[in-house]
Amino acid sequence: MRSPMRASILSVAALLSATAALAQEAEGEAEPGSGIDWSVGLRGSYASNSITGGKPSLALTPEVSLTLGGESSTTTYGAGSELTVDGTGQARIDDLHAGITSTLRLGSTTTLGGAINGVLTQMDRGDSSLPANTLIAPTVVDGTAQASVTQDMGRFDGKLTLDGRRYMMGATTLNDLSTVDNTHRSYWEGGATLRLGYEITPLISAFVEGEASVQKFDAPDPTVLAYLDGREYQLRAGLSYTYGSIISAEASVGRGWLDYVDGALTDTQSWVYNGSLTLRPDETVSLTGALETTLDPSTSTPGDTDMGVTLSGNAAYQVNPWLTLRASSAWDRTVTLGTGAASWSLDAGVGVDYRSSRHIVWSADYAYGRDYAPPTPLNDTHTVSVGVRVNR
Template structure:
């Protein structure tokens, strides 16, 4: 009997606690109708579910995230030509706007590199604008797009220009790419398309004479497909095909014909990501370039591509890559195309929350099609970032680059830069 009375008392006490108004800071599991956990009980009685949301949240209602930075650097550069070293001040402004939505995200950014040499020569090295975004049509299908516009101008004292060049040509380039991906269970399919335009200004020489670079202006279109098959969780076998059309505005001044061409490329490889610690991807393929003019010799090349990212812990990141590219020959006389193999490696080590060390290495081997000309280079670099406070970093970098060209002496380039970076 006492047990029954105790049970009745406990039940009454629980009911009293659940029906009593909630005091400040009290936890009421079922809600009492006086807070937002049961908003309909305090709504206007003439309407049905006055506080219900009848439509999904507005995708455009999210706040735009603004990220910005400004890097100021001073450096000394010895290009290995035997001339006196050059001293340069560099400004690196950047601003990015991002917005995340229910189905994806959008971003737009503007960045630049402005340099000033001690001798009074100042110019905009590059100015880049970009806009892009992603959108999920459903749980299995996603879309992505990006457009870039860039204005750039090389250093006339660089190894790609003759000693009598006073001003390198101004280059305006724009590109756009769209892609769609679909999950088909064990298979995954991605298609992509691209378009681009590149326009070169005049080259100015020491005697104020100029040369036209219209023959380097190009319009390009491309399309590609990638099909992957999941062999095991985290291991995907894939094939990738690509076709690129390049049209030139004017004939080559050395060959007297336009270098219009179509390049076809096919690759097969494996992609692996078993844990967040290690990502691997490698492929092997064949590329073939077909020139529109019959007097030009078509050529084929073996394509090597690989990438590895290793993160054993939060303090260390190692990245390596091997790439193959076919590009236009530039101003190299008699060449129809440039085939480049490149290998790069990077390491980043976070010593503590305010100090990060960096190092990198690179190697490239380029062959100019149509002529017996080779170009090789390799370089090393090291740097450090020191977090002075939440919005200011101190930076220090050193780089070395050795370049060897056919029928030309090798050059060794050294560069040291120190600076500060302000950021959000």
Template sequence: MTKSIRTPLIRAAVALGAALLGGTALAGGLRLAGDGSGSNNIDLLADPATQCENCDSRAPHEWDAPPFTVDWSLALRGAYVRSISSGTSYEALAVPTFKLEHIFLRGKYSLEGSAELSRSTREEFRINALRLGAAGEFQVNEALTLSGSAKFAVLTPSASSTGYPTSTVSASRELSGDAAGAAAYDFGRLTATLRGSLGRSVYGQTTLANGTQIDNSANDNWRIGGGLRIGYKVTPILTAFVDGGVGYQAYDVVAPSYGVKLDATDLTLRGGISAKFNQVLEAEVSAGLGYRKFAFAAADDFVSQLYDASLTFRPDETLTLRGGLATTVGAPGPNASGAAKVEYAATGDIGYQVNPWVKLRASAGYRYAVFSDSTTLETGYSLGAGTDYLVNENLSVTADYAYSATTSATPVDEEHRVTMGVTLKR
């Protein structure tokens, strides 16, 4: 009895041992998927260059992500304005804005727009500005990033703007559109950014009190350009760079004062250094030369000095300091003399969050413009200060004071503006 029981037990143990040994040999020979541990995990034994043989290289679908996040606001303002040239007036403004944005794993895209509508005791209802813009960014891989943007604007200056005749009742309206694209590649310590752009500007007529209309179509132009920026990371924070660009500006019709079109080729070369330290500091400074060669031989070639700088400093979450210096070379614009205009503009602003409900801000600016083939100068500066009081998460009350002066005008023109209002936002 005992013998008959032991024999089957021995036979079963031998069979189980043989099965285990056979299974282990088979698994080792064929590398079958096991429990994910040890040497039987296929992904752990895959080629390191492919990272993961059984993974889907496509970005996962965002099942719950909405197509856009929506933000909008409506600012209503009332202003008291006093200037040397136009006297005292009162102005009401409405400024609606909206923004649609979608952020995904490898980039983002957005669409935004704004309008500025005004009515004053000096002027009838006026659409000061309409703006619409779209932008997008896509990271192809860890080294290559593509970006692009498109902007459209309709601007209607005030009839009392500097540079217009004193009898102006309707200033020249400007329609402009710009598109730009860029590809940035990170080689490690070396980075390269290739860019291109296309733009168009159209100027309307200026209407005087006696019914005379001044034609500004000689300023209508197309712009096309491209450039390359190469940077070298001196340290993880500092990057030295050189930037070169080429562009062409083509006008629709001849300029009355020259009898030819002011078509021109622009060449620029700048060198500088940029710095970025987390979210605390972002800064860049550069200098260089710009060369404008006109298509008609009678005009002298125009050389300009280029100075550009930008600074954003956030020592903590309550304080933000910004400053900038920009140089622009382009068309002289309506009511201006000369074949080209070079403008240097310096700006600065500060924002301080006193507490969750109160924010203080201040700004300052200065501009200086010269023209080729002309002794005309344009200079001016501005100062401003304001505060925002947050009533609740959707409503805030604002108050601002702004001062501006055009020192190149004869006589010098000054304007004081006190503005108060509310902003309703999503």
């Protein structure tokens, strides 16, 4: 009798073969510059976790996008998903997303931008952040909307951004079929960011950036019996450096405040740091890095505040038109300001892409992750993946 995993592999492989045939037929039918793009990928993985052990999985990853452009505007519609089946035959939606991004140039000095995105995700039931006896992990719906206007005023420039967010977490189902309500983790959020810059030289600019946002939760925290609603403010100053398309970098430092609506909760302030780096010395090499600081209600100590620092980087090298090497890394540290408790995670990975034809790309990846979130013991994860993607 075939296992559920083997049956899934065979059925998805058949679908991928049919898709490849369609791609070959469409090569001569698609109109150049039509703006339509699509791909479908099949990836097999084996993850070994120091707490939950090892398990195989199979993922199907379709993507589709449509870009419409004119002399002064560009709009892109996109959608995709990642559907996973594990070794026991249990299927879940790792990721289901759709969005619209648009830019409109009103003149030589004014640009409008907008984006609407929605994502539905579901964690693995063995995730360390879930109860050990989880049967069905909660689903999360995360929707965002953003609008911006950029104005160039000679040596001065300004950008105003308005954004909103709706985050909803469903219930966690345990092995005894009881549920854990996560309504207190769902919230509405809205905010605005104003950035003013001054060109010191053609390459170097100084800027100040202020942010204000409001967060409203659906239910009170079950431990402190209070809503964690709050207002967050950040004020930072920094420098940016741009050298054509080769180097783009910026760094800023400032102060952040989290002001809780409920007077029983302790308001918090802290130093915050942000930065980014993009380096493209030629068409074959790409290096990116980012530093971000956040202040949020604590997820480990109810009524407290978490300060998170994330440092990430990516690198890609195109050896030739058929072969690309990739690497990525990320380090994240979260400190609960009231208690001083700290948790952290480290992720690193390497990969290779091989294009065997115009439409087909093969890939192989190795990823390592280590996370420590007391009282959960130190957790190491090794993941090996191989896959193939058919592109339009």
